[in-house]
Amino acid sequence: MSDTVGVVGLGNMGGAIARSLLRGGIPILAWDTSSAALAALVSDGAVAADSLADLGRRCQVIMIVVVTDEQVRQVADELLTVAAAGSCLVVQSTVRPTTVIELAGLAAGNGIGVVDAGCGGGAELAEQGRLTLFIGGDDDQVKRCLPVFEAISEYRFHVGPPGAGEAAKLVNNLMSIATYAVNLEAMQLGAVYGLTEDTITTFVTPRSSGNSRGLRTWGRHDRARRERRAASVDWSERMGKDLHEAAIAAGLRGVTLPLTAAAAQMLPMKLRQRDREVDDRGPFRPGPRCSVCDYELAAPFRAAGLHPECAA
Amino acid sequence: MADSRGTVGIAGVGDMGSAIAGTLLRAGWTIVGYDIDPGRLDRAAAAGVRPAGSLRELAEATAAGSPDAAPIVAIVVDGEEQLDRAAVELTATAPTGSTLVVHTTTRPAHIVALAGAATERGVSVVDAAVGGGSEKARLGALTLMIGGSGDAVRGCWPVFETIGDHLFHLGPAGAGMAAKLVNNVLGITSYAMLLEAMQLAAAYGMDEDVVTGLITHGWADSRHARAWGRQDRRRRERLRADGHAYSRMSRDLSNAVSAGQVRDVEMPLTDAVAALLPSLLRARDEDPSRWRPGAPAPRCTVCGIELAAPFRAAGTHPECRDRDH
Numbered sequence: 001m002s003d004t005v006g007v008v009g010l011g012n013m014g015g016a017i018a019r020s021l022l023r024g025g026i027p028i029l030a031w032d033t034s035s036a037a038l039a040a041l042v043s044d045g046a047v048a049a050d051s052l053a054d055l056g057r058r059c060q061v062i063m064i065v066v067v068t069d070e071q072v073r074q075v076a077d078e079l080l081t082v083a084a085a086g087s088c089l090v091v092q093s094t095v096r097p098t099t100v101i102e103l104a105g106l107a108a109g110n111g112i113g114v115v116d117a118g119c120g121g122g123a124e125l126a127e128q129g130r131l132t133l134f135i136g137g138d139d140d141q142v143k144r145c146l147p148v149f150e151a152i153s154e155y156r157f158h159v160g161p162p163g164a165g166e167a168a169k170l171v172n173n174l175m176s177i178a179t180y181a182v183n184l185e186a187m188q189l190g191a192v193y194g195l196t197e198d199t200i201t202t203f204v205t206p207r208s209s210g211n212s213r214g215l216r217t218w219g220r221h222d223r224a225r226r227e228r229r230a231a232s233v234d235w236s237e238r239m240g241k242d243l244h245e246a247a248i249a250a251g252l253r254g255v256t257l258p259l260t261a262a263a264a265q266m267l268p269m270k271l272r273q274r275d276r277e278v279d280d281r282g283p284f285r286p287g288p289r290c291s292v293c294d295y296e297l298a299a300p301f302r303a304a305g306l307h308p309e310c311a312a
Numbered sequence: 313m314a315d316s317r318g319t320v321g322i323a324g325v326g327d328m329g330s331a332i333a334g335t336l337l338r339a340g341w342t343i344v345g346y347d348i349d350p351g352r353l354d355r356a357a358a359a360g361v362r363p364a365g366s367l368r369e370l371a372e373a374t375a376a377g378s379p380d381a382a383p384i385v386a387i388v389v390d391g392e393e394q395l396d397r398a399a400v401e402l403t404a405t406a407p408t409g410s411t412l413v414v415h416t417t418t419r420p421a422h423i424v425a426l427a428g429a430a431t432e433r434g435v436s437v438v439d440a441a442v443g444g445g446s447e448k449a450r451l452g453a454l455t456l457m458i459g460g461s462g463d464a465v466r467g468c469w470p471v472f473e474t475i476g477d478h479l480f481h482l483g484p485a486g487a488g489m490a491a492k493l494v495n496n497v498l499g500i501t502s503y504a505m506l507l508e509a510m511q512l513a514a515a516y517g518m519d520e521d522v523v524t525g526l527i528t529h530g531w532a533d534s535r536h537a538r539a540w541g542r543q544d545r546r547r548r549e550r551l552r553a554d555g556h557a558y559s560r561m562s563r564d565l566s567n568a569v570s571a572g573q574v575r576d577v578e579m580p581l582t583d584a585v586a587a588l589l590p591s592l593l594r595a596r597d598e599d600p601s602r603w604r605p606g607a608p609a610p611r612c613t614v615c616g617i618e619l620a621a622p623f624r625a626a627g628t629h630p631e632c633r634d635r636d637h
Binding site: 097120132134136155157159160161163164167168170171172173174175176178179181182183185186187188189190191192193194195199200202203204205206207208209210211212213214215246249250253254255257258259260262263266270308309312 | 420443444448453455457478480482483486487490491493494495496497498499500501502503504505506508509511512513514515516517518519522523525526527529530531532533534535536537539568571572575576577579580581582584585588602615629630631632
């Protein structure tokens with residue numbers, strides 16, 4: 001039994017995760033269909049597998065960091081035919097939670113465990129070993145993967161059975177994005193009654209029921225969309241799609257989320273409208289940022305230079 | 313009377329009115345109260361409020377108790393209709409120089425209309441919309457969003473300082489209610505979204521205690537998530553008190569939507585929440601298969617409101633910690 005961890009998929013995220021593991025002293029057997037990506041990781045200290053099947057035969061814990069649901073299914077299909085009973089597949093890709101649940105059902109027949117670890121944070125945080133992980137899986141499987149998770153993450157939440165990790169990510173998206181969508185309507189209402197956004201973020205104090213991290217970092221989305229627009233990324237569509245995925249994931253379990261679906265539908269239009277409004281106010285001036293988290297400071301926190309939640 | 317800080321009239325001594333009355337009484341104010349429900353007035357009287365037999369009597373007794381200052385009558389009734397009735401009657405009977413303070417949530421345009429009518433009789437109207445429920449009123453920790461003339465607002469300031477700890481004078485009469493509507497939209501819609509998020513989470517086997525743990529950690533953090541459990545309790549209390557537990561939030565949102573409409577702002581998502589929330593709240597209370605509630609939540613030692621799982625060990629919400637007084 002080897003302690004070598006298998007990593008399948010060495011793109012942006014997979015490569016960063018693998019390097020964090022190597023830095024944490026965990027030996028890696030790696031596989032990617034791109035020989036260039038594989039060679040790059042070997043130069044960082046990983047061992048290259050001869051094939052996906054070779055990797056499946058030689059590792060007890062295998063991280064899957066490919067991009068799409070279809071790729072996860074293809075990789076897992078092959079691994080399930082070769083991996084030994086008692087091994088464990090860790091799905092780190094962002095996929096539908098039902099994909100993980102189906103996979104866990106298939107794997108259980110072979111005595112193989114499945115854990116999903118939804119990633120909060122992108123390749124940059126993965127590279128630093130500072131991801132937030134939302135983990136779904138049975139207790140004993142999650143426990144055996146803990147050293148691996150500790151090497152790549154700063155915060156870990158074991159939230160439920162297989163699939164729950166991906167679902168938790170969607171829950172987070174739903175709350176932050178859908179709430180932002182309605183916050184935009186509240187700001188429009190305030191504006192026509194003479195209430196500026198600085199005034200609103202001030203009277204909605206931290207103990208008001210309308211207070212949120214989104215409000216405390218008000219201005220962040222305006223800036224981020226501008227940066228992405230400059231890089232030709234249509235973030236409006238992307239945020240709408242994240243919400244849409246949350247509604248679909250619920251639908252696949254027989255639960256309808258009409259408000260989430262409505263927000264998903266309206267969001268791209270709302271964001272474009274917001275961008276026009278902000279453009280109409282004149283040249284865009286980004287607001288001051290928090291000295292700890294580096295995100296925007298709403299009016300009441302500017303004097304202190306940081307958010308209350310960042311002071312801890 | 314010699315050691316009283318002054319007299320304040322309160323029209324409406326329900327949940328919020330009696331909480332405000334209690335806080336003022338403890339701070340040494342004399343309170344005259346009136347309510348259309350004799351039972352509520354009796355309970356208030358037992359707590360030290362001097363009962364008035366009518367709104368006219370309320371206005372007169374308040375004026376008699378305020379020989380050296382502008383008489384102040386606060387209106388804390390339920391809904392626009394009752395507010396309208398109380399304001400019209402008090403405007404007609406209060407002496408010139410009185411100030412009516414409207415705490416009842418209504419549309420900004422309604423306040424502007426009431427203030428216009430009152431001005432003709434030499435009576436001022438100040439709207440002081442409340443943020444925070446009766447728990448915070450009892451602690452003197454309300455957020456007050458205030459609209460009105462500088463003079464009238466200054467006259468009420470000692471009262472406001474007793475019942476609130478965050479006071480914002482935001483503009484002329486009506487500005488306080490506009491702020492309240494904004495506050496309502498932010499708070500209620502975020503609660504509605506959290507209800508949907510909880511259903512998504514439950515469908516994948518996550519307990520609500522787990523959800524509040526992960527949500528309060530990052531971008532999705534909100535006061536509703538930190539105080540999860542509060543709205544469940546408030547609905548149970550309201551069902552017992554008057555049976556109106558499912559329509560209040562929607563009414564507040566509909567007010568906001570119409571206030572937007574009269575100024576050409578479309579709020580389709582807020583409107584959708586208003587339409588769907590009553591059935592969502594009923595499902596919350598009546599369909600256990602859709603939820604995975606956690607342990608019953610203990611309350612914050614500072615604000616008295618429910619503590620979501622991540623804050624139970626500390627005994628307070630993070631935002632309450634530096635306000636321990």
